[in-house]
Amino acid sequence: MCGIVGYAGPNDTVGALLDGLRRLEYRGYDSAGVAVLDAAGAVSVRKRSGKLARLEELLEASPLSATGTGIGHTRWATHGGPTDVNAHPHLGDDGKLALIHNGIVENFAELREDVAAAGIELLSETDTEVVAALLGIEVARTGDLETAFRAVVRRLEGTFTLLAMHRDEPGKVVAARHHSPLVIGLGEGENFLGSDVAAFVSSTRRAVAVAEDNIAIITPDAVRITDFAGDAVEFEEFEVQWDAEAADKGGWSSFMAKEINEQPDAVANTIRGRLDGGRVDIPELTELGDDVLRDVDRIIIIACGTASYAGQVGAYAIEQWARVPVEVQLSHEFRYRDPVLSDRTLIISVSQSGETMDTLMAVKYAIERGVTTISVCNTQSATIPRESDAAVYTHAGPEVAVASTKAFIAQITALYLIGLHLGRVRGTLSEEDSAEAVAQFEALPEKVREAVDTHEQVAQLAHWMADTRSVLFLGRHVGFPIALEGALKLKEIAYIHAEGFAAGELKHGPIALIDHGQPVFVLVPSPRTSPLMHSKVVSNIQEIRARGARVIAVVEKGDTAVLPYADDVIRIPLSDSLFDPLLQVVPLQWFALELSTAKGLDVDQPRNLAKSVTVE
Numbered sequence: 379m380c381g382i383v384g385y386a387g388p389n390d391t392v393g394a395l396l397d398g399l400r401r402l403e404y405r406g407y408d409s410a411g412v413a414v415l416d417a418a419g420a421v422s423v424r425k426r427s428g429k430l431a432r433l434e435e436l437l438e439a440s441p442l443s444a445t446g447t448g449i450g451h452t453r454w455a456t457h458g459g460p461t462d463v464n465a466h467p468h469l470g471d472d473g474k475l476a477l478i479h480n481g482i483v484e485n486f487a488e489l490r491e492d493v494a495a496a497g498i499e500l501l502s503e504t505d506t507e508v509v510a511a512l513l514g515i516e517v518a519r520t521g522d523l524e525t526a527f528r529a530v531v532r533r534l535e536g537t538f539t540l541l542a543m544h545r546d547e548p549g550k551v552v553a554a555r556h557h558s559p560l561v562i563g564l565g566e567g568e569n570f571l572g573s574d575v576a577a578f579v580s581s582t583r584r585a586v587a588v589a590e591d592n593i594a595i596i597t598p599d600a601v602r603i604t605d606f607a608g609d610a611v612e613f614e615e616f617e618v619q620w621d622a623e624a625a626d627k628g629g630w631s632s633f634m635a636k637e638i639n640e641q642p643d644a645v646a647n648t649i650r651g652r653l654d655g656g657r658v659d660i661p662e663l664t665e666l667g668d669d670v671l672r673d674v675d676r677i678i679i680i681a682c683g684t685a686s687y688a689g690q691v692g693a694y695a696i697e698q699w700a701r702v703p704v705e706v707q708l709s710h711e712f713r714y715r716d717p718v719l720s721d722r723t724l725i726i727s728v729s730q731s732g733e734t735m736d737t738l739m740a741v742k743y744a745i746e747r748g749v750t751t752i753s754v755c756n757t758q759s760a761t762i763p764r765e766s767d768a769a770v771y772t773h774a775g776p777e778v779a780v781a782s783t784k785a786f787i788a789q790i791t792a793l794y795l796i797g798l799h800l801g802r803v804r805g806t807l808s809e810e811d812s813a814e815a816v817a818q819f820e821a822l823p824e825k826v827r828e829a830v831d832t833h834e835q836v837a838q839l840a841h842w843m844a845d846t847r848s849v850l851f852l853g854r855h856v857g858f859p860i861a862l863e864g865a866l867k868l869k870e871i872a873y874i875h876a877e878g879f880a881a882g883e884l885k886h887g888p889i890a891l892i893d894h895g896q897p898v899f900v901l902v903p904s905p906r907t908s909p910l911m912h913s914k915v916v917s918n919i920q921e922i923r924a925r926g927a928r929v930i931a932v933v934e935k936g937d938t939a940v941l942p943y944a945d946d947v948i949r950i951p952l953s954d955s956l957f958d959p960l961l962q963v964v965p966l967q968w969f970a971l972e973l974s975t976a977k978g979l980d981v982d983q984p985r986n987l988a989k990s991v992t993v994e
């Protein structure tokens with residue numbers, strides 16, 4: 379949450395900052411602001427509450443004459459509401475320095491007393507302005523931005539990425555990270571800072587991930603990294619594997635629509651290089667050592683939101699193939715329950731961004747206890763994969779819409795691959811089952827494409843249902859987490875009440891919710907591969923239909939058993955039961971998108987949310 383950008387170079391500074399902010403807006407859009415050194419050598423700020431477009435309007439009305447040093451911020455409000463005054467950047471040293479922040483400074487009340495004692499009056503309600511004021515005091519005392527910055531960051535508790543610039547040191551931006559993301563973009567005669575590589579990918583694909591508790595100093599020609607004590611730190615650069623175009627909307631109406639359409643590729647790219655004949659081989663896991671994987675007696679998947687539902691789907695497959703108990707825990711619950719861990723426990727974290735603070739903290743908790751950790755992540759060189767013992771990247775490409783779609787499908791794919799790899803290494807998976815799963819994988823991208831083609835039918839349904847106030851979702855086995863995901867998508871982007879239930883749980887309470895006309899999506903298991911579950915779900919459909927529900931059944935092609943009881947039927951391609959979730963979820967994604975559109979809402983940037991949640 380909160381996107382930060384820094385620029386040092388000879389080119390259009392405001393342009394570079396705005397381009398970065400546009401690409402980082404998914405991280406928060408309560409307010410936005412930029413600070414630059416202007417032609418007169420002063421720090422000039424423009425900031426405004428609301429989305430970036432409002433800041434752009436302000437800049438058009440009141441342009442900045444920048445000279446090559448700047449910082450920019452897009453905010454997800456924590457301390458202080460989303461007002462113009464609370465928007466970043468904040469100023470210090472009598473307006474000579476500007477500072478932006480992603481995170482929360484927990485000891486800000488105590489620090490504010492120091493600021494008050496120095497006779498400085500704060501204008502905003504933010505923790506960030508306190509830091510800007512403190513930095514101003516230190517710069518005035520030491521006469522040097524870097525020394526002052528180090529002194530200040532050492533005093534801060536909580537989480538932060540901070541960027542600062544000072545009038546007296548033109549061409550320089552300093553940055554620090556503590557439990558919040560920070561990357562550097564290496565350009566030709568210009569350098570960048572950002573919350574992630576999207577901030578500068580349109581200018582350079584050469585990047586450096588700044589490690590925890592480090593300070594980065596960029597000028598147009600140089601990049602340095604030190605620790606908080608000021609000692610130099612060596613760093614390695616990496617190449618961003620996608621280009622700016624991949625993170626552009628192209629001709630699509632929304633990023634979410636584009637990303638739903640990209641799902642066949644997300645699956646194909648995540649599988650690529652990991653199928654070896656009739657078996658799955660993940661080199662990153664081989665490096666971890668087969669002995670380690672053979673020894674595992676329990677797996678805990680930790681994740682939040684959509685990623686946790688991917689984890690729930692994955693748990694069924696991993697248990698089936700690797701015959702090891704798997705449980706899924708929400709990251710923010712995990713470490714507070716004093717979990718029972720041993721050196722035979724394996725933690726698999728699932729996170730699109732690789733920066734979700736709750737998940738990062740849970741992973742760190744496990745690492746401190748000597749537990750082996752694998753990260754399933756979609757973002758190259760993000761903090762969680764770097765901290766983990768092994769990283770199994772999903773290759774879904776950059777996901778920009780706040781509501782996750784292609785990353786979800788890629789996460790399930792990666793978890794399945796991990797299950798098959800584990801099953802092989804542990805000797806619990808027959809060659810026949812392995813070959814069958816591999817064949818399913820090979821056919822999967824094309825089937826996902828067919829599921830994507832349900833769009834038109836689902837769009838019509840959603841537009842008829844634009845006034846719906848509540849939708850329920852039912853699923854069994856791997857269909858259960860998909861029911862939860864279908865409901866989450868609706869809550870996230872259409873702001874309507876939605877609940878997912880295990881179909882078998884219906885009679886234990888939720889059936890009381892069924893009233894005349896209540897829409898219920900039912901994910902129907904295959905009658906070919908899961909005949910028992912299929913007949914049970916058909917009975918559930920009859921039960922709710924008898925009570926007036928409007929049933930929308932998602933069935934595999936050729937399943938006619940449901941037809942007499944369903945008001946609408948959405949057909950997906952035939953596959954093995956375990957692979958059904960990857961197809962069933964697609965019409966539910968379309969439904970949420972189209973209902974949100976029918977209600978005139980912003981599909982990509984739903985209210986109150988942000989994509990990368992870097993606060994606990």
Ligand code: G6P
Nearest residue numbers: 682683684685729730731734782
């Ligand atoms: C936020 C987003 C969700 C996402 C979750 C986990 O809550 O709004 O869409 O599923 O974070 O994100 P991660 O990056 O860890 O997968």
